[in-house]
Amino acid sequence: MSRKRTLLKVIILGDSGVGKTSLMNQYVNKKFSNQYKATIGADFLTKEVQVDDKLVTMQIWDTAGQERFQSLGVAFYRGADCCVLVYDVNVNKTFDSLDNWRDEFLIQASPSDPENFPFVVLGNKVDVDMGHSRVVSEKKAKAWCASKGNIPYFETSAKEDLNVDNAFQCIAKNALKNETEEEIYLPDLVDVNGQRPQKSSACEC
């Protein structure tokens, strides 16, 4: 195959306020701000990454955390190469929601091989109160990840830039792995400059 897809689509999911936007911005722009607004709908940033001697572009989709937006996410979820699940180690509920986020993603994105679709879990905000306010233990989180097919797990702090690069490196790697496995489906899909069938409405959202 001559045409290699080098764009990786990564979706960040998780409850509202767990730090999805902060993580993305820390990774892409190396910046942290206390002044982020709530994300409405979705937003994305791209970053070039080197993965095993291969240069790829990561397109990172940051989504709204409110449940209301879940059902509207189909358009964003589709075609994802990796899904990042984020929770706040200081809030139990955000961890409990991971199940729901994962299930919802699998339903809406309907990847070809749901069993092996690459997820990565990030426990964010480990810096808060020097870790004294944390309520979800690393052990508990790892147990959950293990039960879902050995999902890689990272403890991060977007604020302190702790583990963020590592996590995204892993994300890129897994996304790329997934992408190559799916490459066989590409020929049907690549039709950028050619004639598009005239659909009455191209927007599916």
Add this chain to the structure above:
Amino acid sequence: MNCDQASSEIDCGEAGSAADGGGERGGGGRGRGSSGDPLRGVGEQNTSKIVSSKPVPSWMNSSLWSTSGRGGGGGGGGADSVKEVAKDTSAAAAAGVGAGAGAGAGAGANQHPKNDRSTAERANEYIPRVSFGRRSSEKENNERWSEVITSAPRHVSPPQRHTDPPPRGRLMSPRSQSLPTSMLFSGPGLFQRLRWADDNQLPRKTMQQKGGVTARVGGEEDLWEKVMKRGDGHEEGMDHHDSAALSPSSAATMEAQEEVQQQIQPRKQISASLSHGARVSQFQAELRKERVNIAEVRRLASQGIPDGGSLRAVVWKSSENFCGHAQSEAAREREEAAAAAEKDLDGTLDRQDITHQDHPLNMVSNSIWNQYFQDAELAEQIDRDVKRTHPDMHFFNSGDEQAEENQAAMKRALFIFAKLNPGVRYVQGMNEVLAPLLYVFKTDPDESNAAHAEEDAFFCFVELLSNFRDNFCQQLDNSSVGIRSTISRLSMLLRRHDEELWRHLDHTNKASYL
């Protein structure tokens, strides 16, 4: 008529048709009592006892709550407060509906069967009489009123005594009960705005502005024709420039939207090159007219509203078909009554309100415990977003007392809206719609207006959202009025007007297949 559809793009039309819808749903939308006295509901509500044994978050302590029977214990504690609020809302609503129903059965009974009357007539009852300008004497008002009446278009008669109050309180998703919002407010702001229909008085003083005379919203002949034409279900608005111009989807984006609209369908040219002063006088000239033509004001606003003075606040409020504050005798009485009502509350919850079958793990939707947890979650969500609203602005986030109060006002407004609109609740992004309203109204140099910024912002927010609440409603996502079809209509429009851009966006959406 589908009440939903009834939210005609023309405000005054909406009033008429909305009342219509309310009527057909068994008067649900009219539960405000035929005298339109919101306190009636509140008074009755006092009898239900509200508990507050745990700390109330400070932002819940507000004038917005007070009439609705805020449980005592202002100092005391949080957990129950949400439940209390929830109870308040429903209790107030119930009381309101009760009062409304009672009145409807009694005095109101002979007024409700109005279905045979023309929409225009009904609409007319709901046209607010706005006075921009110096406080007018009653006599002056009467004189002006008679002028207005004599110059009024045909089919229009002055409001009758004891007509229903305007459907101001009718927010609500189609599924929600039509709760009378008026029940929830003690501040004179809303009460006064609710006055105009029920007491047939002539325009009192409203927003203060330099010079100016009594003005009446939306009296223009052409507007009336539109009202009459569209009173019973408006046409789809997307390609109708008038309706779009008349239903700004958000105060913040109103100007931008209208600008776009203008480009799509060029209308009478407005010279954007006019100086600031000239533009201000354009607005003032328009607002000073005896009858303010809202369409014209909006047209002017489509090029932006000049900064300075109260102009933006006045234009926004009038665009939402809103009457200003009247420091009337009756308003004062109501304030007193509200204060008295608050004093009467003894802050205890009747034991019978929570059944013995109910418990914290109860997942049944009508469980008070379940409701309480849901409300707590809602409050948390709102709290999180309000803290993130315009974090760069001193007004919202300086950390000082004023900013905290502004945040608290935002939270109350959003929470109440969510409680009143169970089909919509709070959706992220609503904070962004509310914020500019609160900011503009609160920074109004006219202090008597700024004092009511919270109520006014809430009111305008409700009005704004009523124009497109279906988009927020999850159950309608896949229907023809839901967000998905709105977006695909937008996409179609974009394609028609700027195919290149449309192609680019379409392409970006499918970027993973590059």
